[in-house]
Amino acid sequence: MTSLRDATPEAPAPVRSVANAVSQWIDRLGAVWVEGQIAQITRRPGMATVFMTLRDTVADISVPMTCHRSLLDAMAPPLVEGASVVVHAKPTFYANRGSFSLAAREIRMVGLGELLARLESRRQLLAAEGLFSPALKRDLPFLPRKVGLVTAPRSAAERDVLDNAARRWPAVEFEVVHATMQGPRSAGEVIEALGRLERNAEVDVIVVARGGGSFEDLLPFSDEALVRAVHAMRTPVVSAIGHEPDQPLLDLVADVRASTPTDAAKKVVPDMAEEVRGVEWARDRLRQLVVARVRDEQERLDALRSRPALADPRNLLTDRGREVGDLVQRARRTLLHRLDRAADEIDHQRARARALSPLATLQRGYAVVQDANGDVLTSIQAVAPGTELAIRLADGRIHARTDSVTPDPGGTPPSAPGGDNDE
Incomplete structure (x- = not known):
């Protein structure tokens, strides 16, 4: 030192x-x-x-x-x-x-x-039992038939909730039940007031409101019996106790926590002016969409009507009629051509058949000689003098008798078929 x-x-x-x-x-x-x-x-x-x-x-x-x-x-x-x-x-x-x-x-x-x-x-004990679970929180109705309010008589919290709610939605109805909001009797009276509002079928949401205060003043709203009573209620509950920093256990079990009584009034009823603006905006937006849709459909109809087929439907029929006429003429020409070819083919086949016919051969000067039995004679060896013969010509028959038989030195031998007989 x-x-x-x-x-x-x-x-x-x-x-x-x-x-x-x-x-x-x-x-x-x-x-x-x-x-x-x-x-x-x-x-x-x-x-x-x-x-x-x-x-x-x-x-x-x-x-x-x-x-x-x-x-x-x-x-x-x-x-x-x-x-x-x-x-x-x-x-x-x-x-x-x-x-x-x-x-x-x-x-x-x-x-x-x-x-x-x-x-x-x-x-921690109540949280472990699940009383503060977010899954249990219920949504508030958009426009409640009647709002239940639990607060102290002639308090600033009551005035804030009623005035601000009426300012936002003038037709809102309240069922106000007064209770002591601090002291040893507070929790019991609040529980009784909540039960009374719960039995009213017209009450769709309940607000528990109290202004600011010391920590000790807000202790009744952390009472275990009150917390369990709110947990068992079927009607949604809004907690509006104290100010923003304050957080009694009622805030944790309630369906919605409001930072102040004024904030609670904003949460339970909609703002009429804002809703009117929303309706006007939706109406204008809907009108714009309808006008745009009609305009698009009109443009589409105009485009369809401007097409040649719809501008003059006869053009389409004329074109199709011309196509049908062309097809008819083409079918007619094709059919005639086929008929001509078929006629020529028939003539050719008929000429060939006629050329192969024995009658045509007879018309060229040939004859068919038959004996009395009708057998065709192809050789002189089968004919003796005095034999009766039938000679077949192109236009009839000649009956004759053989006087003599003279062989032809240059004739076809009897064994060769197809030989001609000039007698």
């Missing part, structure tokens, strides 16, 4: 000396009891040390604090952020980092801190 006091501009003390001196001074304090509020809790995976921030309840001062994980896990109810605590801690100054912190050896929750811890324990 003497060396630090003796430091001069010519012989200044190094940083390490100052840091070590501060660390020694702080170590002399020993463990102390400190009161404050837990502002932050940080658990890092794989580390046995939990890092926290301890804030003064009056002045804007906070210091880092650490403790072993086992110390925090052993606390019942669990320590939560915002809890008021009394800590037995050892002040420590880390010379190498130049940072100050408290090493907690014991933590006790007091006052509001203990209350917050119990509330957190209740929240």
Whole structure:
């Protein structure tokens, strides 16, 4: 310590000396009891040390604090952020980092801190039962027949909900049931009011509204009986308790959470002016679509009517009639040509048949000689003198008798068929 006091501009003390001196001074304090509020809790995976921030309840001062994980896990109810605590801690100054912190050896929750811890324990218990499940949240009706309202009589929350809802939708109807909104009787009266509205078949949605207040004022809306009653209701419930930072357990179990009573009025009824603008926009959009569709169809009809086939349908019939006429003429020419060829073919076949006919041979001067039995004679060897013969000519028969037979030296031998007989 003497060396630090003796430091001069010519012989200044190094940083390490100052840091070590501060660390020694702080170590002399020993463990102390400190009161404050837990502002932050940080658990890092794989580390046995939990890092926290301890804030003064009056002045804007906070210091880092650490403790072993086992110390925090052993606390019942669990320590939560915002809890008021009394800590037995050892002040420590880390010379190498130049940072100050408290090493907690014991933590006790007091006052509001203990209350917050119990509330957190209740929240975890109800969440484990599934009361806050998002799957249970119901949608609000677009335009309820009647809105149920549970609030304090002649309160600002009642006025905010009624005035803002009527301003948005003038025809809205309310069924207002008054109840005490703070104090020990509050939870029971709110449960009774909810039951009364639940039995009214015309009520389509229920709003529970209360203005801002201290943490203790809002405690009835974290009552377990109230939370379970809201969970069992068939009518959707809107929670409008306190302001945006406040979040009693009723906000978690309700179907919809509103940050303020005014916000609740905006959620339960639509804005007439906005809906009218939406209808006008939809109507204009529909008109534009219809006009565009009619215009497109008219253009399509005009394009179809401008085609030659539709501009003068007789043109199409004329063209097809011309094609049919051409086909008829072509068929007629083809048929006549085929008939001519067939006639020529018949003439040729008839000429060939006539050429091969025995009658045609007889017309050229030939004759067929037959004996009395009708057998055709092809050789003189079958004819003796005095034989009666029938000679077949082209136009009749001649009956004759043979006087003599004279062989023809140049004639065809009897064994060769096809020989001609000139007698």
